Amino acid sequence: MKTSARVIEMQESPLRKLIPLADEAKKKGIKVYHLNIGQPDIETPPNFLRAIKNFDEKVVGYSISNGCPNLRQAIVDYYKKQNINFAENEILITNGGSEALLFSLLATTEPGDEILVPEPFYTNYNTIAKIAGISIKPITTLPETGFKIPAKKEIEKLITPKTKAILFSNPGNPTGAVYSYEELKVLADLAKKHDLYLISDEVYREFVYDGFEFTSCENFAGISDRVIIIDSISKRYSACGARIGSIASKNKELMANILKLCQSRLCVPTLEQAGAVELYKTPHSYFEKVNAEYKKRRDIVFEKLAKIPGVQCQKPRGAFYIMAELPIENAEDFAKWMLTDFNLDGETVMFAPAEGFYATKGLGKNEIRIAYVLEEKKLSRAMDIFEAGLREYRKLTS
Numbered sequence: 001m002k003t004s005a006r007v008i009e010m011q012e013s014p015l016r017k018l019i020p021l022a023d024e025a026k027k028k029g030i031k032v033y034h035l036n037i038g039q040p041d042i043e044t045p046p047n048f049l050r051a052i053k054n055f056d057e058k059v060v061g062y063s064i065s066n067g068c069p070n071l072r073q074a075i076v077d078y079y080k081k082q083n084i085n086f087a088e089n090e091i092l093i094t095n096g097g098s099e100a101l102l103f104s105l106l107a108t109t110e111p112g113d114e115i116l117v118p119e120p121f122y123t124n125y126n127t128i129a130k131i132a133g134i135s136i137k138p139i140t141t142l143p144e145t146g147f148k149i150p151a152k153k154e155i156e157k158l159i160t161p162k163t164k165a166i167l168f169s170n171p172g173n174p175t176g177a178v179y180s181y182e183e184l185k186v187l188a189d190l191a192k193k194h195d196l197y198l199i200s201d202e203v204y205r206e207f208v209y210d211g212f213e214f215t216s217c218e219n220f221a222g223i224s225d226r227v228i229i230i231d232s233i234s235k236r237y238s239a240c241g242a243r244i245g246s247i248a249s250k251n252k253e254l255m256a257n258i259l260k261l262c263q264s265r266l267c268v269p270t271l272e273q274a275g276a277v278e279l280y281k282t283p284h285s286y287f288e289k290v291n292a293e294y295k296k297r298r299d300i301v302f303e304k305l306a307k308i309p310g311v312q313c314q315k316p317r318g319a320f321y322i323m324a325e326l327p328i329e330n331a332e333d334f335a336k337w338m339l340t341d342f343n344l345d346g347e348t349v350m351f352a353p354a355e356g357f358y359a360t361k362g363l364g365k366n367e368i369r370i371a372y373v374l375e376e377k378k379l380s381r382a383m384d385i386f387e388a389g390l391r392e393y394r395k396l397t398s
């Protein structure tokens, strides 16, 4: 039997391909600290499970394809507090931010089209682009500038008649960059000038540190019909398994067409939507606590990395990731070796080699991404193990 070229050509998740090695290490009794994926250990606010326990319908029925009205209203109210203005009918509920991304690309591009994405970028954008039959043209951003958006004329060179959208995450996974108003204005101006959609993946919206201001793309005047906001409760409320995301746009025609895609999968789980309604009512003080926790973790990782000879990294302003350049040639080989050949008193660390976050061949080979999703003590220990492993690996490979 044949398998389609569509799936054969799809890239295996560069983050998940090391999992069998971690499983093998665990079978040998080695404890693995997971700094490889954005799965926070922060407790999901209890109002989520309470709402599910209190669900009092006799039948768990389908909900409507665009999502429960009370969830859409809860998101409208949440957005209002963030100075983002959408009406209930400008929001569609999706199975996580992932489906929101997929539906947005399916609705804004034709097979063969191109989208611009600042690289390094969230690797799943590759898979989603493949499903939509489109290609990603990377806007290369550099660690030494804090992964800032380059000048307008640099980006403009990448635009062709096939370019239909600019997609980016802000705050950024894997970079931790938070775009300033001026950087976003560059993208907004280009979108207007070249008739492009601006797909703004804001799933890390609250995770911004050091008093830096987050700017949503919704705030740009005169382009509201081009802006699509991608959202999710996965990171915001540490509810990755609930699979609740959303698409927000003021473009009525676009939204009516995305609704057809929503109808193809009938609905998003009814119970999780009930839980998400309560999550979106979580008071703002929750984010203050969670942010303080992530900031502490970021500082631990950054300070430990900065002390390791030969390691280059910048302090990220947002999300919960940090990129680092290592004094080795092949970060993937090092990441594998940490799982297969190294342990410090029976413990090792898993992190993400960064090559898979780049579309430009050859970039990111000696870079990694660390997700600071473990509590202070574990994170500190994991970073000590990382440092010991890097020292040992360098001795073996130099």
Ligand SMILES: Cc1ncc(COP(=O)(O)O)c(C=O)c1O
Residues within 6 Å of the ligand: 038, 095, 096, 097, 098, 099, 122, 169, 172, 173, 201, 203, 231, 232, 233, 234, 240, 244, 245
């Ligand atoms: C930038 C970004 N966008 C979207 C997602 C998708 O998240 P989910 O489908 O869990 O909402 C992720 C998950 O890691 C992400 O990092």
